[in-house]
Amino acid sequence: xxxxxxxxxxxxxxxxxxxxxxxxxxxxxxxxxxxxxxxxxxxxxxxxxxxxxxxxxxxxxxxxxxxxxxxxxxxxxxxxxxxxxxxxxxxxxxxxxxxxxxxxxxxxxxx
Numbered sequence: 056x057x058x059x060x061x062x063x064x065x066x067x068x069x070x071x072x073x074x075x076x077x078x079x080x081x082x083x084x085x086x087x088x089x090x091x092x093x094x095x096x097x098x099x100x101x102x103x104x105x106x107x108x109x110x111x112x113x114x115x116x117x118x119x120x121x122x123x124x125x126x127x128x129x130x131x132x133x134x135x136x137x138x139x140x141x142x143x144x145x146x147x148x149x150x151x152x153x154x155x156x157x158x159x160x161x162x163x164x165x166x
Contacts, residue, residue: 056082056134060166063130076102079126082133082163090160095120095152099129110154120152135162 059078061067070078079102086097087105094110096118106118124132128147131137139158142148150156 056130056164056166059130060134063127063134063136063166075126078130079103082130085163086133086157086160089163090157094118094154095122095157097157098123099126102126108154118152120155122148122150122155122157124148132157132161133163135165 056078058074059070062070069075079099083097083099083103083105087107090107090109092109093106093112095108096104096106098104098121100123108120124142124147128137128142132139132142132148137147139148139156139161143150
């Protein structure tokens with residue numbers, strides 16, 4: 056996360072793809088550890104997706120609670136540089152389902 060923090064602040068060019076992928080994957084794993092479960096699927100294409108949040112378990116097909124966003128938006132949310140309500144209102148996050156709200160678990164860390 057430290058490697059990409061200057062980019063998130065707007066102080067550096069785009070990070071290398073492996074650095075960006077690592078930051079997304081590690082932060083999604085942290086979310087899954089903080090909010091264990093299989094009720095919500097969080098997708099950050101093209102790098103990763105995790106299932107998290109306690110509740111009814113989903114096993115086949117498209118989950119009823121899906122969150123999808125781009126890598127930059129996800130990392131801004133994960134580091135507290137963007138709040139959940141603003142990201143959803145601005146259309147930077149697609150969140151469907153009654154449990155598709157991560158505001159309780161974000162930010163994961165502050166840079």
